[in-house]
Amino acid sequence: MRNDSHLPQALQGLRLPLVASPMFILSGPELVVAQCKAGIVGSFPALNAREAEGEPPLLDAWLTQIAEALDKHNQENPDQPAAPFAVNQIVHRSNSRLNRDLEICVKHKVPIWITSLGAREEVNEAAHSCGGIVLHDIINNRFAHKAIEKGADGLIAVAAGAGGHAGPQSPFALIREIREWFDGPLLLSGALATGEGLLAARAMGADLGYMGSAFIATREANAVPGYKDMIVSGGADDIVTSSLFTGVSGNYLRPSIEAAGLDPDNLPSADASSMNFGDGSSKPKAWKEIWGAGQGIGAVKQIAGAAELVDRIEAEYLAAGARMAAEFAR
Structure with a gap:
């Protein structure tokens, strides 16, 4: 049994030390619920919940549906409770929905908040006000300190190698x-698509892995068939x-660009x-069929359910751990 007692309660007791990353358009209630039921943290970007003008906030309805x-x-x-879920907040200055979405997430007491594109104290305070924890994504040590x-x-x-x-x-x-200065919760994103990769992330010093692209090719993901294929x-x-x-460096599928x-x-x-998140995405509509993905997609061999994917990752993770345990037992 792994010891995760040093982590916040929301990240303890997971079937696997894994968070499914929030994917623009692709992550919705169906995928999040399937991921959580499978024992890993499921997540979605708040901006994925987009209602028509004059309609009530779809984010409110999604959070009710998931809960x-x-x-x-x-x-x-x-005996097999679901893992908690997370909501991703884009805190870039162009996200005009941010304050409204923060209020909705506080109302629903979202347990895990993932923040991107800027570290802002008022967002962290909002999460803490309802008992939530904040995981902020960064690309270098300087941004890590700021967060x-x-x-x-x-x-x-x-x-390197992460999708998006x-x-x-x-x-x-x-x-x-x-890890030279921070001993709190640390997740690793970057080409993770296998249990072996998850074990390697843990060996390097990460508490959990952060995996997205492999879940694009799941039945629950809101991706068109061509994208999954x-x-x-x-x-x-x-x-x-x-x-x-x-406007920011990202990883995309070559065939979709062609x-x-x-x-x-x-x-x-x-x-x-x-970059402009006024309509939910920083990507201009002209590029809506330029599809993002990470370098780990070579491990994805078929379209499957999210639960089946988690089963595969768990089997690989345990087998890799057993091999390493046997090596060090000599």
Whole structure:
């Protein structure tokens, strides 16, 4: 049994030390509930819940739906309760919905808050006011210091190879530098798609893994069939890093870039001033079919249910741990 007693209660007792990362458009209530029922933390971006003008906030309805589904599961399965869920807040200045969404999350007492694109004290205070914890994603040690100084409870180290807005640093370097001064909750993101990778993250010093791209090819993910098929057929060579689409460096599927009539090997760059989350995404509508993914997709061989994927990761994790235990027992 792993010892996770040093972690906040919301991160203790998980079936696997794993958080499913929030994916724009792709993560919704169905996927989150399936992930939590499977024993890992499920998450979604608050901006995924977008209602039509004049309608009540969809985020409010989603949080009610998730809470009711997990409560029903826990009543029916007292010996295998669901893991808690997380909501991702984009705190970039262009997110005009932020204050409203914070109020909704406080109302629902969201247990885990994931913050991105800026560390803000008032967001951390909102989470703490309802008993939640804050995990802030960072790409380097300098940003890690800032996040903790402003009140975040834990860090998500987004290293090279991660899907979406990925950092450029090796996980070996990033985790080591953070662990020199920070002993709180630390998650690792970057090409994790297997149980072996999860064990390696733990060996490096991370408390939990942070996995997204593998869940794109699940039945519950809100991705079009072509996107899921591209994940299954792709590998690390199919990932292209570019700042063109959002103004911040990110990883995308080469075939989707080619399908848009662009040359993946000769993409112009853009700067962060082009980022705008006013309509829920920093990506202009012209790029809506440029699909993000991380370098770990080579491990995804079929479209499956989220629970099946977690089963596969657990089997790999336990087998890898047994091999290492046998080696060190000699």
